[in-house]
Amino acid sequence: MTTQLAGFFLLLLTTFCTNAQQEWRIPASENLIYLELETGTVVIELAPFIAPKHVARFKNLVAEGFYDSLDFYRVIDGFVAQAGDVSEKKPSKNKAPLNAEFSRPTPSISDFMLVQSPDFIAPQTGYLNGFAAGRDPNAKQEWLLHCPGAVAFARDVDANSASTEFYIVIGQATRHLDRNMSTIGRVIYGMPAVQALNRANMNNASGVIENPTKRGKILWAKLAKDISQQNQLKIQIQEQNSAQVTQRLASARKLDNEFFHFKGNGNLDVCYYQLKTRLDK
Secondary structure, eight states, X not given: OOHHHHHHHHHHHXXXXXXXXXXXXXXXXXXXXXXXXXXXXXXXXXXXXXXXXXXXXXXXXXXXXXXXXXXXXXXXXXXXXXXXXXXXXXXXXXXXXXXXXXXXXXXXXXXXXXXESSOSSSSEEEEETTEXXXXXXXXXXXXXXXXXXXEEEOOOSSTTOBOSOEEEEOSSXXXXXXXXXXXXXXXXXXXXXXHTSOOOOTTOTTOBOSSGGGXXXXXXXXXXXXXXXXXXXXXXXXXXXXXXXXXXHHHHHHTOSTTOSSOOOSOOOGGGXXXXXXXXX
């Protein structure tokens, strides 16, 4: 092979790799939490840009081992799976109530990428730093959406009462909770393990699984930095501005596949089009 030809192939390979990297991103290790459940491994990507105090609290609780051996004790089919210390007896230095972080003021430079306006609940929806998000240009506020896989802190009636308990959305988008709960991230790996959790009896309005032996247990929770490199999953997430995402959204607006005889109105539910994840093997 000539030097000129070898150089051409090297340039071609470099261009291909650069384009591939632009299509996918690697989530920051400091924003990843691993949960090991009896049903499998779950990885959560945190969103400190939207709820910094709740994210810091979650990290501190994980680091001290607070969630180890606790249960998903409130699991409502089609709604949420809530975990924590139902006995309220497990000690922790991180139990003081937190002030709500339901949304954030829109910064002068925002990464928000518009997908739908108006949305059926929010004035605008789209992606914000890779998360499904809402925005109100008049109020100048941004927030994360309660799409399937969203992770948020549970609370009492008082907006500033969140402490240690968290939940994962396991059903259809629970959008009525948008801007009513402090959302800290979303599951980027392992939703089948979450969906495999036992549910409460459908006649139990509280959603609490009364029999402790039937509750799904958290074997342990760890910060990614506390897991050896060889045991960390190589997860990649689509870039919100990538060509793949742009093409997917454009096709969804048109329903251009011949299967569809009714083409809709071009509006999109961003929860249905959350950015995809994959494992880099």
